[in-house]
Amino acid sequence: MSEKVMLYETQFFGFTPQTCMMRMYFAFQDHLFHMMLVIEEVILKKLESMRYAKLTSSSIRRCSEKFLAYMRNHFDQLFGKMEQLLLQVVLTIPENVLLPEDKCQDQYRYTESEFQELQEEIQHMEHLIKTEVSAQQALKAELEEQKATQEHLERICQWFDGLNNVCREHGTSNLKESFDFLKGNAAKLQTVMQEVEDKSKKLNKK
Template sequence: MSVSPMAYETQFFGFTPQTCMLRIYLAFQDYLLEMMAVVESVVLKKLDASPGGRVSRLDVRKSTEKFLRFMKDHFDQLFGKMEEVLLQLVLSIPPNVLLPEDKVHQQYPYSEEQFQALQDEISRLREQCRAEAAAGQALRAELEEQKAVQAELERILQWFDGLENTCREHGTSNFRESFAFLTQNSKKLQDVLKDVKEKSKKIKRGDE
């Protein structure tokens, strides 16, 4: 059997030419063994049908094996020639022939150094894309946070607007006076609440 790798042929056919030839060889060998078994069975039947025969079954088996070796030796010689013809003329691709998927290499030839530089550039661009994606994600998170802060500021501004309107309704337009007014009212409310709690406790004690 041939020992040439024939990698290009394997790429084209999808299997190694040597494997194909081995399968053909084994198929012929199996067929030869089957035929010899059939011949032997016919000879044995003829032997059983002829009374007084001097040939034993063991002699038939020895003759069959001897003939099988003879046929196998000649078959191996013929198959060697057939294999050489098939591998060179049928299952081989000429050196000047390019497969369709490899024609791009002919149009755009690259040296090993250029190919490695291209691979390095691809890796660098891939890392850059990852970094930009991470930066974009961080920017989106920051924008969401800014939106939340802006909403809180707007809520505070609305609260101040409401406070200013309340102060105007009570005749106070100065901001400090407004706070003083609110503080005074808040203290009054706290005193009233304290008084209510004390009276509530006295009422409960009286009920007891």
């Protein structure tokens, strides 16, 4: 059996030529063995009808095995020639023949160095694409954060507007004045609470 790697033929036929030849070989061998069993059975039946004492079933079997070995030996020699013919002529694709799906390679030829440069350029482009995608993702996250911050600021502005409206309803036109007024009242309240606490301590001592 040929050990030559026939990748192009395998691509075209869908199977390796060596596998095809091996299956043919085993098919012939099985057929030969089956035929020898049939012939042996016919001879044994003829022998029973003739009742020839010198020929026994065991002697017939030995003769069948010898004949089978002889046939296998000659078959192997013939099959070797047939295998060489089929693998070199029938199941092989000439070097100047291209499959339809590979004709683009003949149209766009390139050297090994050009192929390497192309690979490097592809890797560089892939790196740029990954960088661009990462940058877009970072920008998207930043925009989402800015959007959330903007919404928060809008809520604060709405709160100040509402507070300003409340102050105006109670006679204070300026928000700063309102804060000053609240601060003064808080200080007065703290002073009153301190006085109450001091008086409470004096009463407890008595």
